[in-house]
Amino acid sequence: MALSQSALRAGPVLGSVAERTSTELETLVGIGVTIEAAAGQTILLEGDPCTHCYRVLSGAVRLYKGTADGRRQLIDFLVAGECFGMLGARYSYGVEAITQATLVRASRAAMAAAVREQPAMAERLIERAAAELARAHEQMLLLGRKNAQEKVASLLLDLARRLGSDPARPAFRLPISRQEMADQLGLTIETVSRTITRLKEDRLIALLTPYEIVLSRPAALAALAEGSG
């Protein structure tokens, strides 16, 4: 089994980025430090000691895991308001900025204190964790039991929904490359490309450019995604 084509694609490691003390109450615990990351920048690596938890204030980041020989699996996208790094001695995933992003971080100790003192925060964290878990479970079904067409259809519908596109006739700009789609779906870039071409030939979608997409028949696409198409 060869290396994933994305194995060597990591951006520069975060180091000399701008940091300043935050005064916003909207931050994680009110005492965080904000961090700016450029698109593609690595924020932390799988296996780093887990000293802080982070919250995304703006932009988007991705969580990923990899095997020893460089294959890569995208775990999740995080957008404004979402957190990572709440548990464990080491981060079990790497984190990269997808777009220019602002994050705030707080030490694990400060985090634990906040949870103890503010039941409302505890409840929010539990809800968030449960929602993430449900998404992870959905993704496990996709990765384990769906074929390439079903995977791509699922992703396109998910993107349309999350981007707030018109449900009757979703049209939007793909926010991720073919490689990122492949890493998320457990496919190769070629298979993603071929599958999209096939969906286009079948008139389920239309592409104006490789990134401008219209889901011409969302119901049919949904049927395909659920395995009844």
Added chain:
Amino acid sequence: MALSQSALRAGPVLGSVAERTSTELETLVGIGVTIEAAAGQTILLEGDPCTHCYRVLSGAVRLYKGTADGRRQLIDFLVAGECFGMLGARYSYGVEAITQATLVRASRAAMAAAVREQPAMAERLIERAAAELARAHEQMLLLGRKNAQEKVASLLLDLARRLGSDPARPAFRLPISRQEMADQLGLTIETVSRTITRLKEDRLIALLTPYEIVLSRPAALAALAEGSG
């Protein structure tokens, strides 16, 4: 794509099982109702209204999801102390007893009240959710990027660890059938069987019976599981 061989394997739906009010403080919120389920019995179905959360007191249960055409993906095993059903309007998975099992359940409202009143319980729930999430992420890497040998090796090592087998030379009785291994790994039963045969031929494992297994070379198996074998 054909039906999973397990599609029609569901046990009887839980209905007339013994229920009694629990008085144990060890229960979820101290006011739950205990439930007995026989091995193989369905405790709840994917899509049922999510009115209660459950905790496993003894035995083991499995969570699974399925596609419209009957393919099945195992999400997780839960053993004594673990919970499910904490969030969402409907259960996003089905639940079956693997062994004879005892569970306790409490209404979502009681659960929420307990979290508000007991910060310690909130912390435990957050920890548990984060641990589950980490396991889900690991499984996503397995499902998306590992081949059959790596998947089976990963599962065998995971089972050995969770069953408390001697790390130097793990030997144990497999607690799940080939079909359950397949459902967990996103493979077919035949591929699981062939892969185990192959591992046996390569002297990485030994089978006394189809269920009595010895991991003869755990280090080599671990290297295989991580993709560096």
Added chain:
DNA sequence: CGAGAGGTTGAGCAATCTCAACGGGGGTGG
């Protein structure tokens, strides 16, 4: 205009699935 990055397409191949047959062990009924 040349180079590089990303996407698409083609041909062949390998891993896995599908369909089918076979075998052992345990329980059941005669």
Added chain:
DNA sequence: CCACCCCCGTTGAGATTGCTCAACCTCTCG
């Protein structure tokens, strides 16, 4: 007690999906 049956695991052969390797295309940027 034995024959039968059923469940489960194993094995084989062939089909299929998705991967690998390679070429080509388009667009953007110097």
